[in-house]
Amino acid sequence: xxxxxxxxxxxxxxxxxxxxxxxxxxxxxxxxxxxxxxxxxxxxxxxxxxxxxxxxxxxxxxxxxxxxxxxxxxxxxxxxxxxxxxxxxxxxxxxxxxxxxxxxxxxxxxxxxxxxxxxxxxxxxxxxxxxxxxxxxxxxxxxxxxxxxxxxxxxxxxxxxxxxxxxxxxxxxxxxxxxxxxxxxxxxxxxxxxxxxxxxxxxxxxxxxxxxxxxxxxxxxxxxxxxxxxxxxxxxxxxxxxxxxxxxxxxxxxxxxxxxxxxxxxxxxxxxxxxxxxxxxx
Amino acid sequence: xxxxxxxxxxxxxxxxxxxxxxxxxxxxxxxxxxxxxxxxxxxxxxxxxxxxxxxxxxxxxxxxxxxxxxxxxxxxxxxxxxxxxxxxxxxxxxxxxxxxxxxxxxxxxxxxxxxxxxxxxxxxxxxxxxxxxxxxxxxxxxxxxxxxxxxxxxxxxxxxxxxxxxxxxxxxxxxxxxxxxxxxxxxxxxxxxxxxxxxxxxxxxxxxxxxxxxxxxxxxxxxxxxxxxxxxxxxxxxxxxxxxxxxxx
Numbered sequence: 001x002x003x004x005x006x007x008x009x010x011x012x013x014x015x016x017x018x019x020x021x022x023x024x025x026x027x028x029x030x031x032x033x034x035x036x037x038x039x040x041x042x043x044x045x046x047x048x049x050x051x052x053x054x055x056x057x058x059x060x061x062x063x064x065x066x067x068x069x070x071x072x073x074x075x076x077x078x079x080x081x082x083x084x085x086x087x088x089x090x091x092x093x094x095x096x097x098x099x100x101x102x103x104x105x106x107x108x109x110x111x112x113x114x115x116x117x118x119x120x121x122x123x124x125x126x127x128x129x130x131x132x133x134x135x136x137x138x139x140x141x142x143x144x145x146x147x148x149x150x151x152x153x154x155x156x157x158x159x160x161x162x163x164x165x166x167x168x169x170x171x172x173x174x175x176x177x178x179x180x181x182x183x184x185x186x187x188x189x190x191x192x193x194x195x196x197x198x199x200x201x202x203x204x205x206x207x208x209x210x211x212x213x214x215x216x217x218x219x220x221x222x223x224x225x226x227x228x229x230x231x232x233x234x235x236x237x238x239x240x241x242x243x244x245x246x247x248x249x250x251x252x253x254x255x256x257x258x259x260x261x262x263x264x265x266x267x268x269x270x271x272x273x274x275x276x277x278x279x280x281x282x
Numbered sequence: 283x284x285x286x287x288x289x290x291x292x293x294x295x296x297x298x299x300x301x302x303x304x305x306x307x308x309x310x311x312x313x314x315x316x317x318x319x320x321x322x323x324x325x326x327x328x329x330x331x332x333x334x335x336x337x338x339x340x341x342x343x344x345x346x347x348x349x350x351x352x353x354x355x356x357x358x359x360x361x362x363x364x365x366x367x368x369x370x371x372x373x374x375x376x377x378x379x380x381x382x383x384x385x386x387x388x389x390x391x392x393x394x395x396x397x398x399x400x401x402x403x404x405x406x407x408x409x410x411x412x413x414x415x416x417x418x419x420x421x422x423x424x425x426x427x428x429x430x431x432x433x434x435x436x437x438x439x440x441x442x443x444x445x446x447x448x449x450x451x452x453x454x455x456x457x458x459x460x461x462x463x464x465x466x467x468x469x470x471x472x473x474x475x476x477x478x479x480x481x482x483x484x485x486x487x488x489x490x491x492x493x494x495x496x497x498x499x500x501x502x503x504x505x506x507x508x509x510x511x512x513x514x515x516x517x518x519x520x521x522x523x524x525x526x527x528x529x530x531x
Contacts, residue, residue: 182378182437185339186392186444187367196395201382 045254059251066239066252073232074259076149080231081218083153088160088217089210095161096168102190110165117162122155123223129155130227149231152224160217167209171202204278211271215264222256232256289316292352292448292479293338299346300333307333309503310347315448320480322490325500326526331483334500335450338481339370352447364396371441375453377433379425385412385436386421389443397444404443411439415469431462435469448479455486487530491515499523 098110117125129151137144175198183193225233236252293315300308307330315321323331336342337349340356340363349356352369379388389408393399399407412421415435425433434454441449451470455463467489474480474493484490490497491511498508499518507520518524 176376176378178374178376178378179380181341182372182374182380183392185341185367185370185372186440187364187396188392189364192395196391197380201380204382 042258045251045258059245059248062243062245062248063251063255067255070232070235070239070252070255071259073230073235074256074263076229076231077218077221077224078263080149080153080156080221080224080229081214084156084160084221085214085217087153088157089164091157092161092164093168095165096172097194099165099169100172100194114162114165114169117158118166120159122159122220123226125158126152126155126223126227129158148227149224149229152221152227152229155227156217156220156223160213163213164210167206167213168202171205172198174205175201208271208275208278211267211274215267215271218264218267219260222260232259289318291315292317292319293481294350295334295338295347296349297347298334298337298344298349300330300337300342300344307503308337308344311500311503311505312347313498313505313508315479315481317447317479318477319495320474320482320493321496321498322494323481323483323498323500324485324487324490324526325506329500330503331500332452335372335452335481335483338448338450339372340366341372368397368444369447370450371444371446371448372450373434373437373441373452373454375456377425377430377437377457379433379437379440381425384422384424385417385428388425388436389440392440393443407443408439411442412436414442414472415439416465429462430458431465434458434462434466438466438469438473442473448481449473451480451482451484453483453485455484485530487515487527499526501526 095110095114098106099114101107101110130148133151133154134146136146172194179197179201180193183197188197221231222233224231225237228234233256236256240248240252291314295314296312298308298311299306311330311334313321323334325331333342337344338351338356340361344357351366354361354366354369356366379385380391383391386405386408389411390401390404393404393407394401397404409421412418415438417432417435417439420428420432420436425436428436438449438454454470455466458466463486467486470480470482470489471493482490482494494511496508497511497514499506499514499520499522501522507518507523508514509517515527518527
């Protein structure tokens, strides 16, 4: 993915400077996404895209040349988000069940791990995975490569795991104790009660916060650019470096924002709709 | 309806004590319930009535004394909890139906999971019991679509599906609208007439007088007075009982 030997800090500086430039140009950090923000962004972007360089090529035309590559990068962001969500959810489910386990030791361990990863900055976790994990594993003579993007998936899966664990614990705690008592008095074991009575009721309650977490994770996948993974932000930075035209910054990074907005906003909408529906039904 | 005081003892309590922290809720309660008997426990709020029947199926652990159900010691650490729970059915004030399952499924689930009955048989039993509590046509309704009284009758059917030897009712009409109280009391009346052994904690004095074989009055963790309803209501002698009945009746 990345040919340079020590790619970590220089791209970080570049990316941060570039992002700061975009934010300065827009007069502040991008706010929480709503449709009207998307429209404003779109207009800003359209304006910037009409700018022309000395040779008369519009920023839009330049963007079109680069768009296939950038979208490929965006596809990579989505892939990272899928994988991190899948691993994070799987591990988080186990950790969440550990948090409500009858065994005191298991419970203390699970609560400790959950709280640790929930209260750690995502970027720091990402750096740790980059530096701590080897670039390949040798298992029984076979070499399994372990590229940066896989490390990024693991780095992002860790906070997802902790958050899913907490979502699960919270959902179980929100089920009235009468459900446990009714099942207990019918002769259900603890395990049967959990799997047949409690958890099925939790799925519905967990869906909105889980989807919300996914949207946050997707937006956080751009952090992988800081550690040199060739996702959309990294590719945008490289494209801009190749073009070396200051007038392209706004439209290129604007394009990145629009891609994420178009992907994340429907998730936010659906989450809100589900929340409203469950609030009525619940 | 009354089996008198002669039948086989199904539930027996001896000097039962239970504390929550420093508060002693039950301070030595003893009584026997015989097969086919309907026993009502009445008394002021906070007198330990609900705790008492929750101890009978092991939902609450006692701190002292002994409870036996069908000869099984509830306090025994080697107790076969499943066998105890199968022989004791319990109905709660808040119904506690499983909201993600239909009425029919609520009545079927435990039969399949706990008793390992084949699905077809469990469904047959469930349909018969739903008919018995007069809820035909509501099989596919979810608890949220049923009235409080209907939910409580499903809860009774759910307990009955386990073929219990004794049924516990913990203030089962306390959360209901006055109109639906009657439906639930009719269901319990029917059960009593069929010879089911029942222990009821209730505030429905009229119902207790009509249906009970024996009434226990508890206050501050002890049984103050007891007797068959006729004599209990007419001749209660303890001042605490008189005061309570004076407020209620």
